[in-house]
Amino acid sequence: MxxxxxxxxxxxxxxxxxxxxxxxxxxxxxxxxxxxxxxxxxxxxxxxxxxxxxxxxxxxxxxxxxxxxxxxxxxxxxxxxxxxxxxxxxxxxxxxxxxxxxxxxxxxxxxxxxxxxxxxxxxxxxxxxxxxxxxxxxxxxxxxxxxxxxxxxxxxxxxxxxxxxxxxxxxxxxxxxxxxxxxxxxxxxxxxxxxxxxxxxxxxxxxxxxxxxxxxxxxxxxxxxxxxxxxxxxxLKTKSKEAKTSDLAWTKRFGDMAPFLQLDLKMIWRNKRTRAQVFISLLFVFYGLIFYGQDQFASMMPMLAFLGIFMTGIFLTNFGQFIPAWDSSYYSMMMSQNIPLRKYLESKATLISVSVVVMFLLTIPYVYFGWDALAINFACALYNLGVNIPVILFFGSFNKKRIELDKSAIGNMQGTSATQFLIILPVLGLPILIFTVFYYLISLEAAVIILSLIGIIGFALKNRLLDAITEKYRTKKYGMIAGFKEKEG
Structure with a gap:
């Protein structure tokens, strides 16, 4: 047997x-x-x-x-x-x-x-x-x-x-x-x-x-x-829970994206794993205290670039790397409806963009350790907005593993695949490499300006990038549906 x-x-x-x-x-x-x-x-x-x-x-x-x-x-x-x-x-x-x-x-x-x-x-x-x-x-x-x-x-x-x-x-x-x-x-x-x-x-x-x-x-x-x-x-017996409703009327100002934003916000608040991503992101705002003010890291500007990308993009990475697996339990139903896939992805990008802006605002007090820290964090936030958001959405088209949202948030590896390992290179490694090269070849100011310009250019090309990513999702549509239907065993 x-x-x-x-x-x-x-x-x-x-x-x-x-x-x-x-x-x-x-x-x-x-x-x-x-x-x-x-x-x-x-x-x-x-x-x-x-x-x-x-x-x-x-x-x-x-x-x-x-x-x-x-x-x-x-x-x-x-x-x-x-x-x-x-x-x-x-x-x-x-x-x-x-x-x-x-x-x-x-x-x-x-x-x-x-x-x-x-x-x-x-x-x-x-x-x-x-x-x-x-x-x-x-x-x-x-x-x-x-x-x-x-x-x-x-x-x-x-x-x-x-x-x-x-x-x-x-x-x-x-x-x-x-x-x-x-x-x-x-x-x-x-x-x-x-x-x-x-x-x-x-x-x-x-x-x-x-x-x-x-x-x-x-x-x-x-x-x-x-x-x-x-x-x-x-x-067969399921747990019964008291439903909590919220109309989230303020999201209607986003037009066609409002239903998707409401769905994401309700999902984040009602489920353990997604709710944990928010609290983890807020806790990592204090991550910089480990490095800022330390003499051994004061002259290591590439380390400060790592902190800027990491702190302003922590929710982008933790939440974004599992798009659209968060919706895996009803993804096939969504794809069978007359739902504009472009708006679906745009709502994800908007949600993550807001998180990047909020995380940057929370890191502003680090200006206490010098204006360099604030400038680097600002440049990293722009890079996250313009480049890393399209990158994270693109890699999401390779996600085929289902996520059960009612599972415990601690130590939960559901949805993890090779994509989550590969995504570290472009999201975290590439901006640090760019910053380091221009910092040592020219100056700190040049590195900050280049990183900011790349982010602004990416933000200017947002619509074209989203169109290309949408086509990628369409070609991967049926493979993703098949993968999301499989439960881990």
């Missing part, structure tokens, strides 16, 4: 309308995965010597045990954001003579081979080899390694239970910060308390049964949870 499940998912991957982009992403991720694993092997080998150098009077295994609590909590937080749960489209199988226990075991078993679990092994196995080389007894090192792998599996299955739960995230993050603060300010000896507990896994090999029992317990809890929810009618 497991072989059939693997075969079905293999076919699903190759038959997907976004197969080409999925393959590119997987190849890129494979490269970074291999790099990460090799880095973990190097760290595992060097970890013994690093601990020995920092704490010459203490055994490395003892010092590592004192920090394992932080590793467990940090691993949970990391997986919360990064690890994608191995789900599959099980609805067609529920009407077939397939045991629900087999489906649940397959989902859980597949997650045991996650690259996140392998990363920990590639760290601890080399470390244990170095321990054995330096005379540590096998009878202690072997069970300790098994204990670490059992803890990794335990973390993996706990992540199943808490993943994408905002309350669980708050508890995990709060616990990690509080424990670290208590230990750092020496209010409570956290490491001295938990260190002996984790060191006991090495000192007393029989204790290996504890993490193994925890891993089995978390597996069983997840198994029961999944098995009890594998029913066709489990997804």
């Amino acid at each position: 497991f072989k059939r499940f693997v075969s079905l998912q293999w076919k699903s991957f190759f038959r997907s309308s976004s197969f080409g982009k999925s393959l590119i992403i997987k190849l890129v991720m494979l490269f970074f995965g291999l790099y990460m694993l090799s880095a973990m092997v190097g760290l595992g080998i060097a970890l013994y010597f690093i601990l020995k150098k920092i704490f010459p009077d203490q055994a490395p295994i003892w010092m590592l045990s004192q920090y394992l609590l932080y590793w467990v909590l940090a691993e949970l937080l990391f997986r919360y954001f990064m690890q994608k749960l191995p789900v599959m489209d099980i609805k067609p199988m529920l009407s077939m003579p397939i045991k629900k226990s087999s489906i649940a075991h397959y989902i859980l078993g597949r997650s045991g081979f996650s690259v996140y679990n392998l990363t920990a092994l590639f760290l601890f196995v080399p470390f244990c080899i170095v321990l054995l080389y330096h005379g540590y007894p096998v009878v202690n090192v072997g069970p300790w390694l098994v204990s670490m792998f059992a803890l990794v599996l335990c973390i993996n299955y706990v992540n199943f239970l808490v993943n994408k739960n905002d309350k669980a995230f708050a508890i995990l993050a709060g616990t990690l910060l509080i424990l670290f603060a208590l230990d750092y300010f020496q209010w409570v000896p956290v490491r001295e308390f938990f260190g002996p507990i984790f060191h006991g896994l090495y000192q007393y090999p029989i204790m290996v049964i504890v993490p193994i029992a925890l891993a089995l317990a978390t597996y069983y809890i997840n198994f029961r949870y999944l098995k009890n929810r594998l029913f066709l009618d489990a997804s």
Whole structure:
């Protein structure tokens, strides 16, 4: 049965309308995965010597045990954001003579081979080899390694239970910060308390049964949870929410674009992920405080150009890169109506333009750090308005992955494809390159003027650019509709 499940998912991957982009992403991720694993092997080998150098009077295994609590909590937080749960489209199988226990075991078993679990092994196995080389007894090192792998599996299955739960995230993050603060300010000896507990896994090999029992317990809890929810009618009942209405009458001044603007504004306010983009953008206004006023960045004008593009265009990037995937749930319906596609895209451009202007106005107080900062931010805002908005809309024509707006905003990677990786080069890299070249070849004033002129020229060609982008969307229309109908499995 497991072989059939693997075969079905293999076919699903190759038959997907976004197969080409999925393959590119997987190849890129494979490269970074291999790099990460090799880095973990190097760290595992060097970890013994690093601990020995920092704490010459203490055994490395003892010092590592004192920090394992932080590793467990940090691993949970990391997986919360990064690890994608191995789900599959099980609805067609529920009407077939397939045991629900087999489906649940397959989902859980597949997650045991996650690259996140392998990363920990590639760290601890080399470390244990170095321990054995330096005379540590096998009878202690072997069970300790098994204990670490059992803890990794335990973390993996706990992540199943808490993943994408905002309350669980708050508890995990709060616990990690509080424990670290208590230990750092020496209010409570956290490491001295938990260190002996984790060191006991090495000192007393029989204790290996504890993490193994925890891993089995978390597996069983997840198994029961999944098995009890594998029913066709489990997804038929929908949540009922109180509807909040707003006429947004002020948008009518935009003429034919008003219905699209109203739709976007209501979508942004009513859904978690889109609403999060607004709050994230507002928070990143304070990003400049990390760099402005720092002596090491004062003379790095290209860094200030990065800040200008980034801060004034944060909503442009975060929201714009997923156009039109935000409307994926009803995009096919829109395309079947007599709706002017040009007005649809123009409304998106208008919304993003307003965000760029607002973000620039919010960065004006950075003039406190010098008029150069204000001038650079102004030039970057013009560049975003004239160039990056058409660029982001153009790349949107390659989006074919569906976005479920009712999903959690934290760690949600829905809609992400190769487009989101490639778009960084023209949106962020190109203006910084242009600014840097003219800054070093001529002057700061020349760089600011050139960046501003490019933005103004792009803004002057707005209609022609939108016409060309509209034609691009028309040619990609049916491929986008097909892609948006596919639900991630």
